[in-house]
Amino acid sequence: MKTCPFLSRTPVQSLRQLASGNGAAACPNASALMSKATACPVMGKALGVRQHHTTSANTQSSEATATVSVDPTTPSTPNAPMKSAMPVTGQTVFDYESQYAQELEKKHRDRSYRYFNNINRLAKEFPAAHTGDVSNRVTVWCSNDYLGQGRNPCVVGTMKQTLDRYGAGAGGTRNIAGNADLHLRLESELADLHHKEAALVFSSCYVANDATLSTLAAKLPGCVIFSDSLNHASMIQGIRHSRAPKVIFKHNDVADLEAKLQHYPVSTPKIIAFESVYSMSGTVGHIREICQLAKQYGAITFLDEVHAVGMYGPRGAGVAEHLDYEANLAAPHAGNGSVLDEIDIITGTLGKAYGVVGGYIAASASLVDMIRSYAPGFIFTTSLPPSVVAGSLASVQYLKLSSKERVMQQINTRLLKARLAELQIPVVPNPSHIVPVLVGDAELCKRASDSLLTDHEIYVQAINYPTVPRGEERLRITPTPGHTPDMTQKLVVALATLWKQYKFKYTQDWANEGGKAGVGVENAEAVKPLWTDHQLLSEIPNGIHQCHCETQNVSAPAGIPATA
Known part of the structure; x- marks a missing residue:
């Protein structure tokens, strides 16, 4: 009923009359409803298949006696017309x-089942978008373009000029035709960002994680991979493809990780794979503690900073940089003694906070060269187009200098979390920029998302299994620097209306049931934001920096002077 526009707008009584009435001339033995179904471009095809299967069944007895005779002495003629193929005698074709x-x-x-909404971001008005109807405007509250870099004139202008100069595509894989100076410059910029010797750009971070983990573990004899239980699907896939033994430790449980590391000799190659910000819960990995365990037990660390690059640290290198904020602010490059130097492999994306598309790894020069030389996911994939690489390069360089966007995003996140807490609307507690609002039921979560879109002109996608466990379905909200206080007020009012209208569970309701996904847990410690008050206050007067665009005649974003 929801999918078919004819059924959704036709009264039930009219449908009954059509079903019991006389068939149309084009279909004399069917009801009028069946006639309309036959005319439908979707149902018509389905009915055609059904009719074909019925006809095939009626003629099965005659086909059963047919045989296919092939003369093995007759040479094949490649250019000869093909004869109609017949199923092997006595066997049924798989449906x-x-x-x-x-x-x-x-x-x-x-x-x-996942429903994809028709949402079209408007660059000059983001976080505004239009639906399939261009006149229908909505406010997007679930984009991973966390800082609005996808509309940054510095980024967009660079991409336009590069497109005019180098064209649309890369021309092939990096090995054959697509290794451009822009790729090398971007990789150099990313290596510097993460205090590493080298970096390698992939078509996405899903591919980067899959290709790197599968290749690396396969090349380390007897390697064992230790994986956080809430790791992203791309990491899980890479571990599977490696065929290396895996040990799953409890989410963010350093004690459980150590207990499992103790079962293996120090001489056994080991990879500890984990994330900095877990995207659906907003929890943050224990980076410093895991690095210490890796040293103690002879492991290397594989840190996914996908949801943190651009967002944390004085230059946007991620949570690992943010943990030693003052030290990295004073001495931003490698060798300053921060935990960022201790991580062996960092993966990140260019498609979230940086606002473009693509993924990468940053590590030692020898490791990066080995992945470049052996990983099929890199070798056999057409490289990112020059315009995309140029835009990514401009975005990385820009966010190395500008903290304005990071600060505003954090302020807007704090505001929203505080307002929802006042209303007892359950937010999964976390120290990051993610605002997961717990609903706890797949159908109700979809209903909430639909109602926000149709009744309140707000787009927030429902998150269900397998992205989150069953019973922990949620609305995942991500504020951006572009969300105004009025937009936040409208969102809060809409959520409060839904919680009352559909009788969703409030924080106290979850507490009465013993808690769920960190909501309503008794005696839980208060969660402190990664960005401290001192860091935010110190960055506000200094958060507006020079816009270093890669090409000339590109305007800086509004409010950010492009001074020399």
């Missing part, structure tokens, strides 16, 4: 479409 339908039905039954 592929039925299998697809069964698998989709499973997703519908367990409420994990």
